[in-house]
Amino acid sequence: MLHTAPGAQQGVQSEGLERPGTSWLLRCPFRVATAFTHAFVGASIASLPDTSVPKVKLCLVGAALAVAPDLDIAAFGLGLPYDHPLGHRGFTHSVLFAALAGAVSAGLLSSWRQAPNAARVAVVLAAAVASHGLLDAFTDAGLGVAFLVPWSEARFFFPWRPLATSPLSIRAFFDGPAAPILLNEFLLVWLPTLLGLWIWRKRQRSLPRRTRG
């Protein structure tokens, strides 16, 4: 399914979003799926199970955690190159980071007496974080996702990359083709996610109450 993308850097360099006189972030040419879509998918995943954590609270945490991996853009300000293990789409987009973020967040949201519940919360929040890297691997520009850091620095994309990418800079995003990007993500991510939620809810309602997830 996934394949490494050693030559993707050329795609990044050719996008030409540099603006003289602006900060490093505003000049940053690197692109991502939009934060709106990451948050929507994270909240949707967090909404699936019934736990002792209030549903709205879990959804808000899931949304925030699904956006959080792109905080790694701070690495550019620290002088780290894109392809560094701690660079953009590096460690914070890895499977290990998702597992750690899910476990720590579940520990903060659940008491030690709620161990079975905490495990369920940890899994669902780890999935919300992991959804970020998976979505990025469907985007059509930038470097691939370093899912396996620290064990491997290889960058991965899916063979099919239909998601139009969005600038990291908010100004570049709204100055550019924001509407087509959002429409693209609505059709390819939001609608399938909503369909999946509908099927999940329908299935849950058909199950005996004690077996529901």
Ligand SMILES: [Zn+2]
């Ligand atoms: Zn990302």
